[in-house]
Amino acid sequence: MRTLTYSEAINEALREEMARDPSVFIMGEDVGVMGGVFGVTQGLIQQFGDARVRDTPISEAGIVGAALGAAMMGMRPVVEIMFGDFLGCAGDQIINQVAKARYMSGGKARVPLTIRVTTGAPGAAAAQHSQSPESWFMNVPGIKIVAPATPADAKGLLKSAIRGEDPVLFFEHKMLYAARGAVPEGDYVVEFGRANVLREGYDVTIIAIGGMVPHALAAADALAAGSPAISCEVIDPRTLVPLDAPTLIASVKKTGRAVIAHEAHKRSGPGAEIAAVLAEHAVDYLDAPIRRVAAKNVPLPYAPSLEQFVLPGKHDIVAAVKEVLR
């Protein structure tokens, strides 16, 4: 199969969905002429024109709110918010308007709205450009939360998001944009709520999210090559809301151990919810406490030496696995 980068895969999904459905359009800061600050929307304004690829002012609340109104009137907007950190600027629109419109209206409002947004630390970008805000919104019913880890998933999940009936926060990890992988051509759609078992194993289940997936796979390789060899099952939930609890629970029942890895802060990060689900449904099968590998509970510092200390990595996963196997 041909390979694409994660960034190219997203671009392809956007291109195909815009060609397929004239109600799909893009709005965001510098998404047109510049092709996006991370280059993801490159070439789209040339193909679809500036009415459907709209450069906006720096107005996150306005952009998201306007996308909501357009979605209610039959469009399928895809909004780009440059950094997850800036979701705060659009907070009310997302939390009180977008997520609740359908429910509050007794089901009258339709909100097919995708908010593409970057997540994760790109390195030395400090506290307002490095956050992983996925779980800020997990406590808000009504909005789906997606975190692709591979180019193929990025394409397939984005297509699902755009075609779906609900608002979606689509988190693209900045450090994955250049990652390359096989991506099916044409109409490739990945359903929400289906975790991906990336590697089968029997000693421990590693549940990894977004940017931590490559680290989890590298940790599993290292542990398999160690002595004694440790066999890790690596699972990527792919969507945090909805969460494929049955797949995660079944795996933990099989291995008896769980390590959850994400780049968000540990306290109330996505791992808190996943650990609670596992505890509720599989506690009798656990041979060791559930471990979370996550960013320490401090704002992300600028200095690379501090940042590396705060962020989780492959070695933290290896250490956590060894701990649950002790």
Added chain:
Amino acid sequence: MTLSTDRLLELYRQLVLIRQFELRAIDERRQGLIPGFIHPYIGEEACAVGACAALRRDDVITSTHRGHGHLIAKGGDVRYMMAELAAREAGYCRGKGGSLHMTDFDLGILGANGIVAGGIPMAVGAALAFKMQGAPNGAGLRVALAFFGDGATNQGAFHEALNLAGLWRLPVVFFCENNQYGEGTPQHKQAPITQLSKRAESYAMPGVTVDGNDVLAVYEATRQAVERARRGDGPSFIEGVTYRYRGHYEGDPQVYRSREEVERWQARDPIPRFRRTLVERGIAEEQIEEVEGQVLTLIEEAVAFARSSPPARPEDALSGVYGDHHNGAAF
């Protein structure tokens, strides 16, 4: 108001210091001393220098992602700035903030900011405190000045902040650096008006547009706004029309503008322009060159200071999260 020769030379020194600091930071970033992104202020120096010249030391500013010039103009020490950019413990934020978050409360620098328009409400709040605290022994109110770009005037936070300031007649000056772009999008594609000082009217404050490449024009406009604020007559809005010569960030390929456009603006460079003014006003060439020489020494010292400072210590990442819990440590 006419400024003394010393003051004129001081303004010139600051203009050149900002320019040289930015050029050196760009270079040191390329060489690897500086790990993070920077948004150079080159071309816009007259805004920061002219505006801060109208402030007292106990007045405060809020700054932006393009903040190095604001810091220097408010008295920031280039040694601590360079050390911060180099992620050293001796830096302004102990290596925790970097370019986007440099702060010096002793000098009234409430912080650069990574969020566009993030500092504007903060300046309004500082002005609210100054008004509530009253004027210290008849010296007039302390004043807050918010720097922000043209792009920031399209944020809700900007409009909410101006409305509060107008409503409560707060001692605050809103200084918009209209460099005509927000990242790669030209100003005329971001707002349906081009003269941004018109925004002031709906918040019941005077708004003026000045040549942001003319340091004396900026100084004069800010001086009037600051006086008004000190007297308790409320906020003002100043738009300085200017241009950035480098990319939005260092490394920006700048596909959105032509070389000719940049060159057209380079002909209006605020620094050679002010240098000519100094000569016209009878200041000796040697005096000007002496200032230029001093600046280069300061820059060398700043780089040497940064290089010789120890890097920030990883464990320090866990301190300073809270003010009164666990000694501020993370938990």
